[in-house]
Amino acid sequence: MINLLFFGRLGDLAKDAPTCIASSGLDPTPLTIRQLMMAEHPELAEALSEPQVLVSVNKMVVKWDQPLFNGDELAFLPPVTGG
Amino acid sequence: MIVSDLVCVQSDDFSLADEYQRLSNINSRVGAVVTFCGLVRDFESSAGESESTKVVNYLTLQHYPGMTENLLEDIVTQAKARWDLVAVTVIHRIGTLAPNDQIVFVGVASEHRKEAFDAAQFLMDYLKTKATFWKKLTAEGKEQWLDAKLSDTDAVVKWNKDSHDQC
Numbered sequence: 288m289i290n291l292l293f294f295g296r297l298g299d300l301a302k303d304a305p306t307c308i309a310s311s312g313l314d315p316t317p318l319t320i321r322q323l324m325m326a327e328h329p330e331l332a333e334a335l336s337e338p339q340v341l342v343s344v345n346k347m348v349v350k351w352d353q354p355l356f357n358g359d360e361l362a363f364l365p366p367v368t369g370g
Numbered sequence: 371m372i373v374s375d376l377v378c379v380q381s382d383d384f385s386l387a388d389e390y391q392r393l394s395n396i397n398s399r400v401g402a403v404v405t406f407c408g409l410v411r412d413f414e415s416s417a418g419e420s421e422s423t424k425v426v427n428y429l430t431l432q433h434y435p436g437m438t439e440n441l442l443e444d445i446v447t448q449a450k451a452r453w454d455l456v457a458v459t460v461i462h463r464i465g466t467l468a469p470n471d472q473i474v475f476v477g478v479a480s481e482h483r484k485e486a487f488d489a490a491q492f493l494m495d496y497l498k499t500k501a502t503f504w505k506k507l508t509a510e511g512k513e514q515w516l517d518a519k520l521s522d523t524d525a526v527v528k529w530n531k532d533s534h535d536q537c
Binding site for chain 2: 292294295296298299339343346362364365366367368369370
């Protein structure tokens with residue numbers, strides 16, 4: 288399984304989205320998982336497609352085509368607003 | 371990051387006096403301590419709504435546990451690579467905060483003042499655009515996630531430019 292985390296406003300849009308997804312089958316990447324969301328969570332998928340949204344795997348920022356493996360933690364990060 | 375540095379993400383408040391004491395007493399090389407403390411404002415201007423100003427009820431700070439601490443430690447390491455610093459403290463609060471509450475602390479101890487001033491500003495500029503915190507504003511009874519500010523991104527671009535100029 289790949290664990291999914293959504294932060295900031297993405298978390299509000301992801302209230303009904305899955306918190307994990309099977310890693311078997313297609314070679315999963317952040318991009319393919321975003322595309323999977325399109326059918327059942329179109330509003331969330333659209334927000335994830337905004338160019339400022341970054342993805343991290345196991346707490347490291349990665350590219351959208353990074354291969355994912357069983358047990359990975361994938362997080363979707365909108366622009367940060369700390370300080 | 372070495373033992374004398376401190377990075378902390380916490381819901382509890384912090385004491386400016388205690389943090390200053392820690393930095394100023396680290397060792398006798400310390401000749402300058404610069405501290406910055408950010409507070410929650412009681413107003414928020416949103417550019418998207420024709421510069422309207424809202425009265426803030428409170429802010430809720432979310433972060434990505436584990437990743438935030440890693441990023442803050444990385445920013446401290448970068449500052450220490452750039453300037454000769456004795457010790458650094460970064461504290462960021464999370465949870466629900468009211469206007470006038472302390473939200474962030476950056477403190478730098480060094481031998482001379484210039485390094486401490488510059489590093490404190492660098493740390494705040496980087497923290498604003500890199501560290502995984504998100505602010506939800508409750509103003510006039512309505513909730514809204516805050517957008518990142520372009521001016522914050524510009525501040526980091528300036529540091530990158532400065533480092534190229536030094537090469």
